[in-house]
Amino acid sequence: MKTKQWVVWLIAAVALIALGIFAHNRIHFDWRVFLEQLHAADWRRIVLGICLIYVAYVFRAARWALFVRPTKKVSTFSVLGSQVIGFTAVAIFGRLADLVRPYLVARRVNLPLGSQIAVYTVERMFDMGSMALIFSTVLLFAHDSIGLPHHELMVRVAKFGLLGTFALAAFAVAVRASGHIVAAAARRMLHPLSPALAESVASKIGAFRDGLNAIGSFKDFAIAVAISLSMWGLITSAYLETTHAFVNSPQLSSMTLSRCMLLMAASMGGSIVQLPIIGWFTTIGVTTTAMQKLFDVAWEPALGCGAMLLVVTFMCIIPVGLIWAQFEHVSLKKVTEESEHAGEEAALHAEVAE
Numbered sequence: 001m002k003t004k005q006w007v008v009w010l011i012a013a014v015a016l017i018a019l020g021i022f023a024h025n026r027i028h029f030d031w032r033v034f035l036e037q038l039h040a041a042d043w044r045r046i047v048l049g050i051c052l053i054y055v056a057y058v059f060r061a062a063r064w065a066l067f068v069r070p071t072k073k074v075s076t077f078s079v080l081g082s083q084v085i086g087f088t089a090v091a092i093f094g095r096l097a098d099l100v101r102p103y104l105v106a107r108r109v110n111l112p113l114g115s116q117i118a119v120y121t122v123e124r125m126f127d128m129g130s131m132a133l134i135f136s137t138v139l140l141f142a143h144d145s146i147g148l149p150h151h152e153l154m155v156r157v158a159k160f161g162l163l164g165t166f167a168l169a170a171f172a173v174a175v176r177a178s179g180h181i182v183a184a185a186a187r188r189m190l191h192p193l194s195p196a197l198a199e200s201v202a203s204k205i206g207a208f209r210d211g212l213n214a215i216g217s218f219k220d221f222a223i224a225v226a227i228s229l230s231m232w233g234l235i236t237s238a239y240l241e242t243t244h245a246f247v248n249s250p251q252l253s254s255m256t257l258s259r260c261m262l263l264m265a266a267s268m269g270g271s272i273v274q275l276p277i278i279g280w281f282t283t284i285g286v287t288t289t290a291m292q293k294l295f296d297v298a299w300e301p302a303l304g305c306g307a308m309l310l311v312v313t314f315m316c317i318i319p320v321g322l323i324w325a326q327f328e329h330v331s332l333k334k335v336t337e338e339s340e341h342a343g344e345e346a347a348l349h350a351e352v353a354e
Helices: 002-026 032-042 043-068 076-097 099-110 113-141 143-147 151-190 197-213 218-244 258-271 277-296 299-317 319-326 331-354
Strands: none
Touching: 032 299, 043 076, 043 099, 043 113, 043 218, 043 299, 043 319, 076 099, 076 331, 099 113, 099 331, 113 151, 113 197, 113 218, 113 258, 151 197, 197 319, 218 258, 218 299, 258 277, 258 299, 277 299, 277 331, 299 319, 319 331
């Protein structure tokens, strides 16, 4: 496993170096202008963006506590540290550390890891649904969306996003009501193509069903939706504040909500495969290129804004997480390895149970 990871990192590093050489030869970049853009930035807005992200972590912890409530009543603060430390691990070690949060929560509240992985699965569903709903609604109804690049394509994407959100909700309802039937149907449909794939999908549907059991009532569902939309509203506001901080760039200082949606989509797309350290630069590269190509932002302010967006929305949690980990006597490297191993064991047990 570790050998494969190092091979992936090496390939990614070589690709990143090659991309840097290509960019150096093709793009005229003035480091003096870049530093001037950073110096002229409104740092109050950047600090405000960081504060908004910190509040979003509190909302995320409150939602997790809500999902755990049907099994065990816990407070928001009791799981907040696990969220902060978990996202710090992801920021440093990449997506390999995705299971740190459910692992730490399970250990703190004394519940099986499988139950918290199920909660994590549902959390991802609410994140995708909330972001898709906000993205699609803004692009379809915001008055300034008409001026977006490739407007007709964006409208089609927004409509597809809304339909996808409703389809996801319908699928969740079906799984919540008859998870075993849905899993069996998926197994039968996929088995002719690949028995291993069929079992894997059926197992994941089972885990998804277990996670949905964390939603105890329609009231809890409504609260979870409200928390999710509020949290992503805070994240969107952090993006806007950070772009508006670059006052010397007309395109960034006047960034609209519709344009911010496209920038967020590009930024999140660049962070899907988050490798340790290297992922920071790939995310900055994708975000910077999106600003330059979509909104004609000069390379210098685009790079400065891309770097600040990474700091504000992703890396600002690292200092707090490192301090919190020290107080809780948690080694990030050790807990990342333990959570990965425990996750593999939990998946194996789930397959056996199925």
